[in-house]
Amino acid sequence: MTSAAISTTGPTADLADGPAAGGSVVVPIPTPAGDLSDALACDLAVADALGYELARLFRLVQRTSRGSGPADLDRATFHVLIHLASADGPQRSADLAEALCTDPSTVSRRVAALVKQGLIERRADPDDGRASLLAVTDDGHSALEQSRRYKARLVAEVLGAWPIEKRQALVALLADFCTDFQQHDMSPGPVARRH
Incomplete structure (x- = not known):
């Protein structure tokens, strides 16, 4: 060896x-x-x-x-907002919890806080009057955009000296790792090796 x-x-x-x-x-x-x-x-x-x-x-x-100030959102808030903003329409809380691989009670507490902050809103579910759907408000979109710009600037500064091929390789490998990790989490057996 x-x-x-x-x-x-x-x-x-x-x-x-x-x-x-x-x-x-x-x-x-x-x-x-x-x-x-x-x-x-x-x-x-x-x-x-x-x-x-x-x-x-x-x-x-x-x-x-x-130390980033109001331009950056905490990680949990960022994930909730980015998912809701990129979803195909408003989402139920249970669907949000599943998408974020998070316990529904944790998402429920986070949602309540974000509704109170005015970053997301509850809307009536047209298919089920007892349920509500979650959507990002204008303030939420604005906060998310500020946070995304802050994060993009930070990463661009950190990777500024890297050649573009190395940056692209990092993104590709990290995406593969996340995909395989998620598949492993959902399946009982090991993920097949990539070559």
């Missing part, structure tokens, strides 16, 4: 402060003759490094958002 270094900050560094000295993890890469345990060891090492980097990213984003 051969080995390869995956650049990571490692578990000894502060998640938000960047790489520690010598911050690479050596990940075993199975040779063609390697056995299943070698492949599993490689998968686990890569998953561990990825999990660490994702946790570090979330902490960095959280720290950056604290």
